[in-house]
Amino acid sequence: MSATVIITGAAGGMGIPTARRFAAQRRPLLLCxxxxxxxxxxxxxxxxxxxxxxxxxGDISAPAFPQDLIAALGDAPLHALVHTAGLSPTMADPRRILEVNYFATERLVAALLPRFETGGCAVLISSMSGYLLRDPAMVAAVADMVAGKGSAAVEGFAVDPGMGYTLSKRAVIALVGREAAAFGARGLRICSIAPGFIDTPMSRAEQQQSEQMRQMITMVPLERLGVGDEIASVAEFLCSPAASYVSGCDIPVDGGILGRLGL
Incomplete structure (x- = not known):
């Protein structure tokens, strides 16, 4: 029996093309x-x-969600998790963004780790914004939170939804690095993808609210927005044997903007 692929945020701008790619592989899908x-x-x-x-x-941040997901998976082996669900700055307050984007992700990864088949892979979605966090105190606060030393400092820095989002995505990148050893011990891999400016409904809503974002889009070396399938294609690659030695890292898919910014 072919092993299942779980996709969260499956009805979103990155989730839909991801689901279509794995459906084309004839993988059983569990869509959330x-x-x-x-x-x-x-x-x-x-x-x-x-x-x-x-x-x-369901809401991925609900306490029961990981167990509901495991129940829905049943006895099926798990090939991959592609976790695209999350909140952008216009969607919630800073604490809610941290809860959904980081803490719910951490719980989901922990719950699913024992269910992967050998050779399986988890792919999380971070963001290019995680690389824009340059304040050493903020970077240290995120590292401490991911190391289990509490979230008070990060919450103190999350003074607005935009900063809450940036902190949460920096934490996702750090989570991938932290979990690489636990995944590797089971013959598994974990990676993240940092999208740049991708043409999705969520991104379009952000553009309407952020002049800074609109200005940064004009700086993208490829001179266009990305599309959701350009994220899905990287996720598909990461979950394939072609990426069998790729783990514990974050891969920017950003049209070159981080390089142009010197990041």
């Missing part, structure tokens, strides 16, 4: 999203194309 209606619409489309799809609608 907070929007039950959008999730079922996607599942119906994929099933119509011959895919095997199970769905779980």
């Amino acid at each position: 999203d907070v929007s039950a209606g959008k999730l079922e619409s996607l599942a119906a489309d994929l099933r119509g194309e011959g895919a095997s799809v199970t769905t779980l609608a």
Whole structure:
């Protein structure tokens, strides 16, 4: 039996193309999203194309979500997790953003670790914004939080949703580095992808609110926005045997903007 691929945020701008890529591999899919209606619409489309799809609608930050996900997985072996679910700055307050983007991610990774088949991979979504965090005190606060030394300092620095988002995504990058050893001990890998400016509904909402973001988009060396499938294609690669020695790292997919900024 082919092992399952779990995709969170499956009905979003990165989740949909990711689901389509793994469906084309004839992998059984377990798709998760907070929007039950959008999730079922996607599942119906994929099933119509011959895919095997199970769905779980819910809030990934709910305490019971990891166990609900494991229950939905049942006895099936797990090939990959592609975790695209998250909140952007216009969607919540700083503490809520930290909870969804980092703490819920940490719980999800811990719960699923024992369920992967040998050779499996977890791919998390960070952000190019994580590289914009330059204050040594903030960087140290994130490192301490990921090391289990408490989140008070990070919460103190999260003075607005934008900073909460940046801190949360820096923490996701650090989480991947932390978990590489535990995954490696089981013959597994874990990586993250740092999208730049990707043309998704979430990104378009952010552009409307942020003049700084609109200005930075004009600096992208490739002179365009990315598209969701350009993230999905990297996730597919990372979960394949072609990436069998790639683990514990973050991969920017940003059209060259971080290099242009000297980061």
